[in-house]
Amino acid sequence: MLNRYVVWRRALLVVLIVAAALFLLRLHQANGAEQPAESVAAGHRLAEAWCMECHAIGPIITSVKKVPPDFAAVADRPSTTTLSLKVFLKTSHPTMPNIIIGPSEADDLANYIMSLKRDY
Structure with missing residues (x-):
């Protein structure tokens, strides 16, 4: 009976260590680390599939104010962060189509939009 408890404790300890490592890895990426190229390409x-009917999705040269805004202008806003984009993408808005965006898709779109941020 004692051996079973030892095995369960060790298994629980391993699960906790793995969960903590994954959590810390996620925090590291949320800390401004460069996003993987695959995520940016997927975004x-x-x-192209969902947004370009209304938004300019690539970098543009003109500084004309547009409604809806182009993605480069969104990325350049001081208040725009990857997290704020993910929250925005998961919230419905009356002026946008009601597209269901999964967590990984929101990550990819946010990473793509943030990749358009210009350094001034």
Whole structure:
């Protein structure tokens, strides 16, 4: 009976260590680390499929104010962060189509939009 408890404790300890490592890895990526190229490319593909009917999705040269805004202008706003984009993408808005965006798709779109941020 004692051996079973030892095995369960060790298994629980391993699960906790793995969960903590995954959590810390996620925090590291949320800390401004460069986003993987695959995620940015996937976000670009999603933007082409879902967003380009209304938004300019790539970098543009003109500074004309547009409604809806182009993605480069969104990325350049001081208040725009990857997290704020993910929250925005998961919230319905009356002026946008009601597209159901999964967590990984929101990550990819947010990473793509943030990749358009210009350094001034």
